[in-house]
Amino acid sequence: MLEQLNEIEKTALDALRSVADQAALEAWRVAHIGRSSPLMLVFAGLGKLSKEERPAVGAAANRVKAALEAAFEEKVREIKEAALAKSLAEETLDVTLPGRAVHVGRLHPSTQQLRRVLAILAEMGFQVYTSREVETDEFNFQLLNFPPNHPARDMQDTFFVEAGERGENPILLRTHTSPGQIHAMREFAKMNPDNPPPIRIALPGMCFRYEQITARSEIQFNQVEGLVVGENITFADLKGTLSDFARRMFGQNARTRFRADYFPFTEPSAEMDVECFVCGGKGCSVCKNSGWLEILGCGMVHPVVLQNGGYDPKRYSGYAWGMGPERQLMLRYRIDDIRYFWGNDLRFLEQF
Amino acid sequence: MKLPISWLKDYIDLDGLSVEEVARKLTLAGLEVEEIKYVGLPMPDNKGGERHEFKTSGISWARDKIVVAEIREVKPHPNADRLTLLDLFDGEIEQVVLTGAPNIFHLKGTGRLSKPLKVAYAKEGATIYDGHADGLVLTTLKRAKIRGVESYSMVCSEKELGISEEHEGIILLDDDAPVGTPLVDYMGDAVLDVKINPNMARNANVLGVARELAALTGRELKKPVIEYQTAGEAVENLVAIKITEPELNPRFVLGLIRDVTIKPSPYKIQRRLRLAGIRPINNIVDATNYAMLDRGEPLHAFDYDVLKARAGAKKVKIITRPAVDGEKLTTLDGEERTLTSTNVLVCDEKGPLSMAGVMGGAESEVTEKTRNVLLEGAAWNFINIRKTAKQHNLPSEASFRFSRGVHPSLAEVGVRRGLQLMAEWSGGKIAPGLVDAYPLPPKEPTVTVTTRDVKRLLGIDLTLEQIADLLTRLEFKCEITNNQLQVTAPPHRLDIGEGIVGLADVLEEVARSYGYDNIPETRMADALPPQVGNPAHEWEEHVRDLLVNLGFQEIVSYRLTSPERESRLAKFDEYVTLANPIAPERRVMRRSLAASVLEAVEKNARADSIALFEIGPVFEPQPGDLPKEPRKLVLAMTGLREALAWDVKDSPNFDFYDMKGRIELLLSGLHYPDLSYAPTASVPYLHPGKAAEVRIGDAVVGVFGELNPLTKEKYEFGNAPVMVAEFDLDALRGSTPSYGIIPVADVPPVLEDIAVIVDESVPAAQVEALIRQTGGKVLANVRLFDVYRGEQIGAGKKSLAYNLTYQSDRTLTDAEAAAIRKKIVKRLENELGAKLRS
Numbered sequence A: 001m002l003e004q005l006n007e008i009e010k011t012a013l014d015a016l017r018s019v020a021d022q023a024a025l026e027a028w029r030v031a032h033i034g035r036s037s038p039l040m041l042v043f044a045g046l047g048k049l050s051k052e053e054r055p056a057v058g059a060a061a062n063r064v065k066a067a068l069e070a071a072f073e074e075k076v077r078e079i080k081e082a083a084l085a086k087s088l089a090e091e092t093l094d095v096t097l098p099g100r101a102v103h104v105g106r107l108h109p110s111t112q113q114l115r116r117v118l119a120i121l122a123e124m125g126f127q128v129y130t131s132r133e134v135e136t137d138e139f140n141f142q143l144l145n146f147p148p149n150h151p152a153r154d155m156q157d158t159f160f161v162e163a164g165e166r167g168e169n170p171i172l173l174r175t176h177t178s179p180g181q182i183h184a185m186r187e188f189a190k191m192n193p194d195n196p197p198p199i200r201i202a203l204p205g206m207c208f209r210y211e212q213i214t215a216r217s218e219i220q221f222n223q224v225e226g227l228v229v230g231e232n233i234t235f236a237d238l239k240g241t242l243s244d245f246a247r248r249m250f251g252q253n254a255r256t257r258f259r260a261d262y263f264p265f266t267e268p269s270a271e272m273d274v275e276c277f278v279c280g281g282k283g284c285s286v287c288k289n290s291g292w293l294e295i296l297g298c299g300m301v302h303p304v305v306l307q308n309g310g311y312d313p314k315r316y317s318g319y320a321w322g323m324g325p326e327r328q329l330m331l332r333y334r335i336d337d338i339r340y341f342w343g344n345d346l347r348f349l350e351q352f
Numbered sequence B: 001m002k003l004p005i006s007w008l009k010d011y012i013d014l015d016g017l018s019v020e021e022v023a024r025k026l027t028l029a030g031l032e033v034e035e036i037k038y039v040g041l042p043m044p045d046n047k048g049g050e051r052h053e054f055k056t057s058g059i060s061w062a063r064d065k066i067v068v069a070e071i072r073e074v075k076p077h078p079n080a081d082r083l084t085l086l087d088l089f090d091g092e093i094e095q096v097v098l099t100g101a102p103n104i105f106h107l108k109g110t111g112r113l114s115k116p117l118k119v120a121y122a123k124e125g126a127t128i129y130d131g132h133a134d135g136l137v138l139t140t141l142k143r144a145k146i147r148g149v150e151s152y153s154m155v156c157s158e159k160e161l162g163i164s165e166e167h168e169g170i171i172l173l174d175d176d177a178p179v180g181t182p183l184v185d186y187m188g189d190a191v192l193d194v195k196i197n198p199n200m201a202r203n204a205n206v207l208g209v210a211r212e213l214a215a216l217t218g219r220e221l222k223k224p225v226i227e228y229q230t231a232g233e234a235v236e237n238l239v240a241i242k243i244t245e246p247e248l249n250p251r252f253v254l255g256l257i258r259d260v261t262i263k264p265s266p267y268k269i270q271r272r273l274r275l276a277g278i279r280p281i282n283n284i285v286d287a288t289n290y291a292m293l294d295r296g297e298p299l300h301a302f303d304y305d306v307l308k309a310r311a312g313a314k315k316v317k318i319i320t321r322p323a324v325d326g327e328k329l330t331t332l333d334g335e336e337r338t339l340t341s342t343n344v345l346v347c348d349e350k351g352p353l354s355m356a357g358v359m360g361g362a363e364s365e366v367t368e369k370t371r372n373v374l375l376e377g378a379a380w381n382f383i384n385i386r387k388t389a390k391q392h393n394l395p396s397e398a399s400f401r402f403s404r405g406v407h408p409s410l411a412e413v414g415v416r417r418g419l420q421l422m423a424e425w426s427g428g429k430i431a432p433g434l435v436d437a438y439p440l441p442p443k444e445p446t447v448t449v450t451t452r453d454v455k456r457l458l459g460i461d462l463t464l465e466q467i468a469d470l471l472t473r474l475e476f477k478c479e480i481t482n483n484q485l486q487v488t489a490p491p492h493r494l495d496i497g498e499g500i501v502g503l504a505d506v507l508e509e510v511a512r513s514y515g516y517d518n519i520p521e522t523r524m525a526d527a528l529p530p531q532v533g534n535p536a537h538e539w540e541e542h543v544r545d546l547l548v549n550l551g552f553q554e555i556v557s558y559r560l561t562s563p564e565r566e567s568r569l570a571k572f573d574e575y576v577t578l579a580n581p582i583a584p585e586r587r588v589m590r591r592s593l594a595a596s597v598l599e600a601v602e603k604n605a606r607a608d609s610i611a612l613f614e615i616g617p618v619f620e621p622q623p624g625d626l627p628k629e630p631r632k633l634v635l636a637m638t639g640l641r642e643a644l645a646w647d648v649k650d651s652p653n654f655d656f657y658d659m660k661g662r663i664e665l666l667l668s669g670l671h672y673p674d675l676s677y678a679p680t681a682s683v684p685y686l687h688p689g690k691a692a693e694v695r696i697g698d699a700v701v702g703v704f705g706e707l708n709p710l711t712k713e714k715y716e717f718g719n720a721p722v723m724v725a726e727f728d729l730d731a732l733r734g735s736t737p738s739y740g741i742i743p744v745a746d747v748p749p750v751l752e753d754i755a756v757i758v759d760e761s762v763p764a765a766q767v768e769a770l771i772r773q774t775g776g777k778v779l780a781n782v783r784l785f786d787v788y789r790g791e792q793i794g795a796g797k798k799s800l801a802y803n804l805t806y807q808s809d810r811t812l813t814d815a816e817a818a819a820i821r822k823k824i825v826k827r828l829e830n831e832l833g834a835k836l837r838s
């Protein structure tokens, strides 16, 4: 009987070796460990054995059953793995085919750059102040120390609005966001006319110049101005703040240079250049070999402007600057045609 | 302003400073050098990767190859009539040089010249410009045979040396030119093109720039002294001046020079004038221009004999006055000009002679025949000159300066400098004295400066002595009294004001003189201002973010458009219209943002799928006042709903409900409760059956829908329908958001479907509202999942199928859910005539 069990085990294991798929395995299971398999018949016949024989045969039969079941489990695992390996081998994608597109939205590049600028300024305590785009001569020029017919007006070619006889105060499209300086100062001064509070604002917005539309010049452009007014504001503060801004915007190694310049509403006035971030100052086509990029105009707020805003220039001082987000984008992305910005061509906009 | 560096060196020693260093110093101090043109002097070598900060052009003259030489004889060419052979001595050897120059042709065959001609001589191997080429082409001289005569070198024209475009003849140098000297040492130059800002008007002359450089370098300004001999009768006995309006003409100075010989100016002077951009005419006209460039005072020369003849037996009397409207004057360019009362004239008793400060008259101008010259230097009102020059479109070197302000003190300096030059170049005799009418001298502002002022505004600590030193370099008079500095502006400046303005003016000079680079960078120590923020701006940025998340591309259009462009979408009677548009199609400020956005859709019509938005103002005119600038939001979508790919070949088009879905998400992102949508046929550009109003509470905040096919026809769009939405951002922002949330339940919901058949005329929103109302709080969500029309339910009917979600804080039994459902069905039947669809 024991020999028969050994034979059953050997036959079953031999048969299992040649099993290669799920169906053959099932057939093997029925044949060798199924209800009517020879092994099960041995179990069924245990009762007929003598008391002496029974323990040894029973133990042997159990051992064989455990062995066959273990072999079966092992085979199950083997076949699964083989099947998986086969399917992995078959299911290979061409990973070089393009991915499926999704409709995505984007901000206009000018908005993106305005946000970068305003975010840096916000961290420095500058709050956003916006004002109207169609202005009076008084706010765009006169209160900013551009008297009528002053030569400084040649610096800003202006679109005027047909509006009947308004003498020396015609309606115009603002040429800079600076009228907001007067609006803001007057608003702040109203909070406490005897002791106007300090001011630290950023003035973003669309401005207009009478220009031909070419690759280099546009009739509209965004500007961001900054205005600081307080009782202890110096030209050294102006240099510090704007150099900090330049390092935040163009990189911590950005070097700045301040050149004397002229704007009617600031004095002293300056132009801030940043060392060319394309060539590191060595000279390239972006900086026209100069090594410097003109980034913004700035200066100490002119006493007449402070006065017009309701701030006593004997007590208060301030500084202001103006810069163009489109110009910054043109430098950063080497855009050589300013007309792209309002051209609304998706092939341009989708690159940002 | 074009500034030859050789001229600058008349007034300041620039030894040890390169041209670029000079340019850099000027640029940093506010006299921006826009270009450097080299005319002989060595150009910077940029080969080693060294940057050149300035736009650079021009030519350098090799010291050993281009020298001063003299022509000793002009001989005929054996084989060519138009060519000559020169006996030329270059300082080392005498040789034969071939030339075709016409300006020495008359000397051909006249034998040994009694006075040799000094010329610029380029030897074999010299690099110069090709005189015959168009534009500037460099060429190197090589040996060649021309009509049988060997040629290897040449006598140069101005064009060949890069001085001017002139190639009509060779340069004839002044007699004192030293033969054999490298030409670069004799007259090598570089021209700085300096931008003159309005506040730098005082520096629109060589002495002004030299003065700035002296201050910036601490070098000495070699201020010239004007001295000359006089002879004959004093000018005041011959001429009188009457100024009628001192505000317009604060000063008028006249000088006289007799017996001048009109001829060309010395070559050195002609060359400098050309480099400065002024064409040499003759010694008298050149003297007026040279003196102007030198000192900044525009001068005008009259032919004295013409004035004398006009005056008859009487003394010449010069009168300055405003013109009479319609008065005429022929100016020296030959144009007859009709004047207005805002123009100022220089007249004699017979009538107008010249347009003050702008252009002289033809009759009294200096000609070849002039013998006696009356020279005018005057001061004019800069705003008046600016208006006149603009009115008559007469920009000139004179009006450029006068329209920016020239100090009256320069009228006298200018006339004396002009007379001196005329005497030197023409052999004339200067009459003693000047006639000087000076009814309105400018104020001499004195400004008080303290160390505290400098600290307060510039942030630097300077002593009064240091401040005084910085200002004295710029010729301010400084006096220290009682710990204060009394500063008086020098008599060539009109840009220094009084009081607090004067202080700013003076501190700017302190800062420039000190050097902006030397002022430290500090962080503000001042108090942080009240933090009021800008909620409107922040909200608008949030709207942008929501729209970007919904797949819309932001665009920015021109504010300027034309009524015709907008009329495709909508017609408006009134516009904010420009008085000076650049083009008819950009002559008004837009009324419709949707028109701008649709133009962008049209422009991108080739794209498969477009979803755009723009946020910005439109401009509503108000009679006689500033326009209103309400802010709008416009969305537009058209094309394929799904992006095509290699395995996605087709997609349905965007339709009404795509747009509506996005609007719903936008508004829920803004947390507006109480939204409703109602059909509208009141927007002409929208399809009357596919358009809706968006309401928050009772307020209409926007409209959207499919573009009316009649409107669509006017654009070049694709075939797909175009969806447009237009919101009034101010109204939208004015709505009150609600920020509550619905708690997320722990117990599982009970889900149920319900389908009801209603008449077509019953809006879905009404069915849903009734379901929600009846279901009460337990009915957490109602979602329409199907709309069905068909024979099964009969014509004029539709079936609406909803998922209902019952949610309570405890588990609901099926019986409880069934009871609510029963109530809902009953009300739908009773109130909307609905039938439960089984």
Ligand SMILES: [Zn+2]
Binding pocket: A276, A277, A278, A279, A280, A281, A282, A283, A284, A285, A286, A287, A288, A289, A291, A292
């Ligand atoms: Zn560069």
